[in-house]
Amino acid sequence: DTSVSPSPPAIRVRPLTCSETRRGDRRVVHSLGDGTVHVSAARHDATFGFSAVFDAGASQETVFEGSGMRQLVELAIDGFSCTVFAFGQTGSGKTYTLMGPLTQSETRPAAAGLLGLMQRSFACLLEQSQSRGSDLALSASYLEIYNEQVRDLLSPGPPCALPLRWSKTRGFYVENQLSVDFESLEAIADLLLQGSQRRRTSAHALNRHSSRSHALLTIHIRSRAGGQSITQPPQHGSPQPSACPSKQGTLCFVDLAGSERVKETGSSGELSMEANNINRSLLALGHCISLLAKPQGKRTHIPYRDSKLTRLLARSLGGSGITLMVACVSPSSRCLSETLSTLHYASRARRVTTRP
Numbered sequence: 144d145t146s147v148s149p150s151p152p153a154i155r156v157r158p159l160t161c162s163e164t165r166r167g168d169r170r171v172v173h174s175l176g177d178g179t180v181h182v183s184a185a186r187h188d189a190t191f192g193f194s195a196v197f198d199a200g201a202s203q204e205t206v207f208e209g210s211g212m213r214q215l216v217e218l219a220i221d222g223f224s225c226t227v228f229a230f231g232q233t234g235s236g237k238t239y240t241l242m243g244p245l246t247q248s249e250t251r252p253a254a255a256g257l258l259g260l261m262q263r264s265f266a267c268l269l270e271q272s273q274s275r276g277s278d279l280a281l282s283a284s285y286l287e288i289y290n291e292q293v294r295d296l297l298s299p300g301p302p303c304a305l306p307l308r309w310s311k312t313r314g315f316y317v318e319n320q321l322s323v324d325f326e327s328l329e330a331i332a333d334l335l336l337q338g339s340q341r342r343r344t345s346a347h348a349l350n351r352h353s354s355r356s357h358a359l360l361t362i363h364i365r366s367r368a369g370g371q372s373i374t375q376p377p378q379h380g381s382p383q384p385s386a387c388p389s390k391q392g393t394l395c396f397v398d399l400a401g402s403e404r405v406k407e408t409g410s411s412g413e414l415s416m417e418a419n420n421i422n423r424s425l426l427a428l429g430h431c432i433s434l435l436a437k438p439q440g441k442r443t444h445i446p447y448r449d450s451k452l453t454r455l456l457a458r459s460l461g462g463s464g465i466t467l468m469v470a471c472v473s474p475s476s477r478c479l480s481e482t483l484s485t486l487h488y489a490s491r492a493r494r495v496t497t498r499p
């Protein structure tokens with residue numbers, strides 16, 4: 144059977160942090176181990192059902208294996224466009240889930256057991272690549288969307304905005320984005336580190352920048368079927384050689400900006416512009432998702448053009464991609480309303496079906 148079903152969203156509830164425990168926050172989100180998330184507080188009582196729920200005790204390894212991430216990597220190698228995105232409010236564990244804890248010293252990587260979905264996927268990809276000989280050509284690009292501007296996180300020099308264009312053959316694409324070839328686990332880990340450092344460097348310059356920007360790391364996988372060269376010139380006068388077509392898959396990791404509602408009062412000009420842009424793109428994403436959730440016959444036009452984020456994700460959200468969503472929530476009583484909104488958002492995304 145070659146049909147592929149879309150991955151429904153996975154939910155991850157992180158443990159209470161030390162400071163939350165210290166200030167006496169209560170745990171109001173519980174998983175009963177049967178695929179349900181239970182939210183119980185004074186005036187709220189709700190249960191949500193999902194196919195994969197990871198609670199505070201779940202290790203990074205468990206999340207990788209239990210979310211379907213390994214299968215997603217394999218589908219990308221097989222030529223599909225695969226996307227995993229983490230969403231939830233700031234501090235809910237998106238970056239931890241994707242990349243592991245950020246280490247104090249940037250030169251010292253996190254302990255192997257704490258590595259996130261990205262590093263585990265890279266390892267899986269390179270293992271497969273090695274076992275297939277030099278069959279796969281790999282390259283990576285790393286972008287962020289900040290204030291509705293697309294920036295390259297891999298190109299040297301100060302970050303500059305790149306135009307986002309559309310063509311019939313390519314769909315939406317970013318002009319002049321850098322794509323860097325890599326062949327080893329060290330090389331791709333290094334690209335991830337470089338890009339994340341650039342993202343964080345501007346975070347120091349601009350207030351809380353990194354939680355206000357969406358980051359997208361895309362791995363392009365070209366597979367030369369059968370390990371044969373596909374650059375053979377066609378023989379003059381004879382029919383085109385029946386070389387196996389090469390497959391091109393992508394694996395995209397998206398760390399979305401925090402979904403919390405920024406309070407109207409007290410946000411200065413710049414902050415409220417950021418908040419508007421984040422809300423706009425997350426709303427556009429939610430809107431596309433809820434339209435995609437309608438039965439095929441009742442679907443109207445999907446407004447991918449409403450934000451840069453939805454344009455860049457159009458292929459994976461729409462017809463031809465496979466998407467894994469990881470909704471991250473905090474268990475704390477103080478985050479109750481954001482947690483509920485994340486769970487509602489994820490429930491809506493559950494109904495999206497795609498036809499890769």
Ligand code: ADP
Nearest residue numbers: 157158160232233234235236237238239240244
């Ligand atoms: P976000 O990217 O959503 O803003 P982070 O990933 O930075 O959130 O997580 C916020 C804090 O919680 C960090 O200190 C992180 O190390 C910690 N944290 C998040 N998820 C977990 C987890 N599953 N286990 C332990 N600590 C976690």
Ligand code: MG
Nearest residue numbers: 237238353354
């Ligand atoms: Mg983060």
